[in-house]
Amino acid sequence: xxxxxxxxxxxxxxxxxxxxxxxxxxxxxxxxxxxxxxxxxxxxxxxxxxxxxxxxxxxxxxxxxxxxxxxxxxxxxxxxxxxxxxxxxxxxxxxxxxxxxxxxxxxxxxxxxxxxxxxxxxxxxxxxxxxxxxxxxxxxxxxxxxxxxxxxxxxxxxxxxxxxxxxxxxxxxxxxxxxxxxxxxxxxxxxxxxxxxxxxxxxxxxxxxxxxxxxxxxxxxxxxxxxxxxxxxxxxxxxxxxxxxxxxxxxxxxxxxxxxxxxxxxxxxxxxxxxxxxxxxxxxxxxxxxxxxxxxxxxxxxxxxxxxxxxxxxxxxxxxxxxxxxxxxxxxxxxxxxxxxxxxxxxxxxxxxxxxxxxxxxxxxxxxxxxxxxxxxxxxxxxxxxxxxxxxxxxxxxxxxxxxxxxxxxxxxxxxxxxxxxxxxxxxxxxxxxxxx
Numbered sequence: 001x002x003x004x005x006x007x008x009x010x011x012x013x014x015x016x017x018x019x020x021x022x023x024x025x026x027x028x029x030x031x032x033x034x035x036x037x038x039x040x041x042x043x044x045x046x047x048x049x050x051x052x053x054x055x056x057x058x059x060x061x062x063x064x065x066x067x068x069x070x071x072x073x074x075x076x077x078x079x080x081x082x083x084x085x086x087x088x089x090x091x092x093x094x095x096x097x098x099x100x101x102x103x104x105x106x107x108x109x110x111x112x113x114x115x116x117x118x119x120x121x122x123x124x125x126x127x128x129x130x131x132x133x134x135x136x137x138x139x140x141x142x143x144x145x146x147x148x149x150x151x152x153x154x155x156x157x158x159x160x161x162x163x164x165x166x167x168x169x170x171x172x173x174x175x176x177x178x179x180x181x182x183x184x185x186x187x188x189x190x191x192x193x194x195x196x197x198x199x200x201x202x203x204x205x206x207x208x209x210x211x212x213x214x215x216x217x218x219x220x221x222x223x224x225x226x227x228x229x230x231x232x233x234x235x236x237x238x239x240x241x242x243x244x245x246x247x248x249x250x251x252x253x254x255x256x257x258x259x260x261x262x263x264x265x266x267x268x269x270x271x272x273x274x275x276x277x278x279x280x281x282x283x284x285x286x287x288x289x290x291x292x293x294x295x296x297x298x299x300x301x302x303x304x305x306x307x308x309x310x311x312x313x314x315x316x317x318x319x320x321x322x323x324x325x326x327x328x329x330x331x332x333x334x335x336x337x338x339x340x341x342x343x344x345x346x347x348x349x350x351x352x353x354x355x356x357x358x359x360x361x362x363x364x365x366x367x368x369x370x371x372x373x374x375x376x377x378x379x380x381x382x383x384x385x386x387x388x389x390x391x392x393x394x395x396x397x398x399x400x401x402x403x404x405x406x407x408x409x410x411x412x413x414x415x416x417x418x419x420x421x422x423x424x425x426x427x428x429x430x431x432x433x434x435x436x437x
Contacts, residue, residue, distance in 0.1 A: 033424040035431050036061045036369040041351045044372045049408040052417075053114055061369045068109070068403070068418040069099065073116040077103025079416040081405025083133075085321040085336065085392040086232070086273045087184050089403055093140040094396070096156065097403075098133050102388050102414045106133060108156060122154055122161045123147070128176035128199075137189045144189065149174050151192065151209070165209065167196055170216055175199040182243065183232025184274070187327055187397075191217075191237035191256065195228060206231055208240050208256045218257035234274050234282040235327055239299050241284065244269060251284065253299045264297045265304040266290050274299075275324025277361050278331030285322050285333045285361065294320070294335060296361055307365050308335075314350035315343045319377070321392040329399030329428050331361050334370075336393035336404060341379025356393050356402060356421070368431060371421050375406035388416045399423070 042060040050056055052070040069080050079102040082089040089097045097109040108117045123131040126147035136142040141157045149168040152161045167177050177194040185192045192209045208218040226248035232241050240254045249269045253262040272286025282299040293306040310318055323334040335357050343349055356370040377389045393404035400423055405416035
């Protein structure tokens with residue numbers, strides 16, 4: 001009788017615990033998440049390519065991966081993904097996505113269902129450069145884009161475009177404005193930095209445009225140390241950032257009126273992005289191509305802080321991109337790495353290969369391992385490089401979701417589909433405090 005009684009009590013306790021857990025889950029209470037930190041070696045698992053909308057767990061890093069797109073959606077061309085690492089594909093309330101087809105068509109997706117809503121045909125009359133769509137900071141139904149010499153807005157509810165400013169009135173010989181697909185506006189979408197070019201793509205000027213005042217508040221027509229590779233604004237809107245081509249191995253930061261310049265350290269010409277540190281200061285996070293560190297520089301002083309060594313001594317075939325979009329979780333940046341499936345002869349894959357990781361923006365940073373990208377830029381029978389398989393992952397502005405393109409070891413030319421990871425609730429506060437070492 002006592003045995004039966006004890007079993008009944010144990011069963012009752014178990015049922016109560018399960019009931020409480022169920023109630024907590026319904027109420028939205030967080031469940032524990034085990035963070036994988038540091039630089040441990042994990043061999044990329046041979047997970048089969050998942051079907052769309054059938055989430056699964058990364059076996060090493062325990063995050064949940066969801067395939068967003070599929071050729072059956074009806075997009076044109078060989079593949080589709082987020083435009084680049086430096087811009088947020090989500091609108092401000094996280095209900096819509098803009099994804100770029102690898103044949104240069106753009107598409108509107110419903111975020112919650114991953115349903116392709118329509119191709120954005122408003123870009124069809126733009127002749128010279130990519131439209132570079134950027135969502136509004138507070139209106140979820142509005143984004144901005146460039147079309148020849150015009151900055152325009154687009155209402156996704158009506159499908160109508162509106163011209164905000166035509167820079168041909170400021171530069172009569174101009175043919176286009178562009179950031180070269182690597183720049184973003186200030187977080188509030190007030191300030192924009194553009195290259196103004198003629199029909200032969202010669203630089204006429206770099207300008208800082210104030211959307212509130214509808215005027216150019218600063219410009220610089222020459223005196224640059226090299227050809228320009230890209231331009232963009234800092235998150236606060238205080239600085240216009242200029243990246244150069246092959247001669248100048250650094251990045252310049254200008255005040256909005258271009259009267260003051262801060263030259264970032266030698267080597268800051270590698271892939272990088274604007275971000276905010278934990279104090280809310282504008283920083284630039286980049287691969288320093290001189291010392292092989294991922295580093296950050298304070299935009300107001302140019303002072304550099306080394307964050308993480310890139311292990312080229314293990315595998316020299318490591319490429320990386322930076323996404324500093326997550327202003328909602330300042331003090332962090334997303335790093336995505338890429339390379340070929342087969343390392344150079346005599347070398348091997350490093351701990352950092354084909355990965356997504358969140359990197360803390362301070363000395364001796366914590367390193368949170370997010371996922372294997374399952375994407376290699378080459379490795380198939382042809383041996384040809386697939387640029388779109390470089391992953392160039394983007395974190396959204398709120399710091400809650402990551403997007404990247406993956407070929408999942410399918411080496412069809414220019415093939416990728418879009419994948420997503422949803423980060424744990426309150427990950428900034430829940431993450432272990434110990435640095436990665």
